[in-house]
Amino acid sequence: MDDLLRLRDVVFRRDNFTLRVNTLDLQAGGRYLLTGPNGAGKSTLLQLLAQLLVPQQGELWFAGEPVTGPRQRQQLRRQITLVEQSPFLFNGTVYQNLAFGLRLRDIKGDLQRRRIERALAAVGLEGFESRHSDNLSGGEVQRVALARALVLRPRLLLLDEASAGLDTEALPMFEKLITDLSDKGVTVVLAGHDQQQPRRLKTRLLPLRDGILTLPKDDEKQLESDPVPLQARA
Numbered sequence: 213m214d215d216l217l218r219l220r221d222v223v224f225r226r227d228n229f230t231l232r233v234n235t236l237d238l239q240a241g242g243r244y245l246l247t248g249p250n251g252a253g254k255s256t257l258l259q260l261l262a263q264l265l266v267p268q269q270g271e272l273w274f275a276g277e278p279v280t281g282p283r284q285r286q287q288l289r290r291q292i293t294l295v296e297q298s299p300f301l302f303n304g305t306v307y308q309n310l311a312f313g314l315r316l317r318d319i320k321g322d323l324q325r326r327r328i329e330r331a332l333a334a335v336g337l338e339g340f341e342s343r344h345s346d347n348l349s350g351g352e353v354q355r356v357a358l359a360r361a362l363v364l365r366p367r368l369l370l371l372d373e374a375s376a377g378l379d380t381e382a383l384p385m386f387e388k389l390i391t392d393l394s395d396k397g398v399t400v401v402l403a404g405h406d407q408q409q410p411r412r413l414k415t416r417l418l419p420l421r422d423g424i425l426t427l428p429k430d431d432e433k434q435l436e437s438d439p440v441p442l443q444a445r446a
């Protein structure tokens with residue numbers, strides 16, 4: 213598989229927190245799980261991968277091209293979507309929330325309607341188009357936020373604790389969606405605390421501790437074992 217995103221010697225500093233990523237290669241169609249305790253830097257790394265934060269040091273490549281300036285980062289944001297830990301839906305209907313990003317991409321009319329219908333069906337919320345964002349449960353908000361990401365058809369989908377509020381019916385649907393997307397070539401990075409998810413989803417692990425990403429020495433072995441960093445890659 214080809215690398216979609218590569219990071220080398222990346223350092224991001226903010227206040228008293230420093231995030232360090234020596235080597236990270238995300239393959240096209242790969243599934244990854246970012247693990248680590250509260251405050252380890254998972255959300256910060258996802259924002260960096262989403263090109264919403266800019267590292268002070270290091271190099272990034274997307275689809276083989278070096279990521280250099282703000283203009284390029286802005287273009288990349290059209291291919292990368294982050295679903296935040298506490299997603300914000302604006303005051304309006306579910307349809308309006310999903311249509312917003314499509315309108316910016318000039319996707320209108322029937323195509324817009326079909327994409328929204330399909331994305332809502334994919335998260336199990338068929339017929340939710342006219343529901344108001346104020347009248348949704350926490351789990352429904354998360355699913356609408358996921359659908360809002362899906363309609364944009366990103367090449368890299370970043371999910372910050374996106375399954376935390378899902379019930380026992382919604383979780384298998386969510387996990388099937390993730391595997392289907394990666395089978396279609398979408399790279400998916402999830403951050404979370406579900407200890408069983410790596411086994412169920414067969415994700416590669418990206419363990420973060422105190423802002424340092426420590427890749428497991430042997431990814432395949434890691435899939436069989438607990439999601440705990442064992443040894444740093446030299």
Ligand SMILES: Nc1ncnc2c1ncn2[C@@H]1O[C@H](COP(=O)(O)OP(=O)(O)OP(=O)(O)O)[C@@H](O)[C@H]1O
Nearest residue numbers: 226227229248249250251252253254255256257297
């Ligand atoms: N907007 C911000 N401004 C300043 N510091 C921040 C900001 N967001 C996070 N931090 C700090 O950066 C560090 C990493 O936080 P981050 O949210 O990335 O961790 P996390 O691993 O996602 O945690 P959690 O599991 O609790 O979601 C923490 O020390 C946090 O206090």
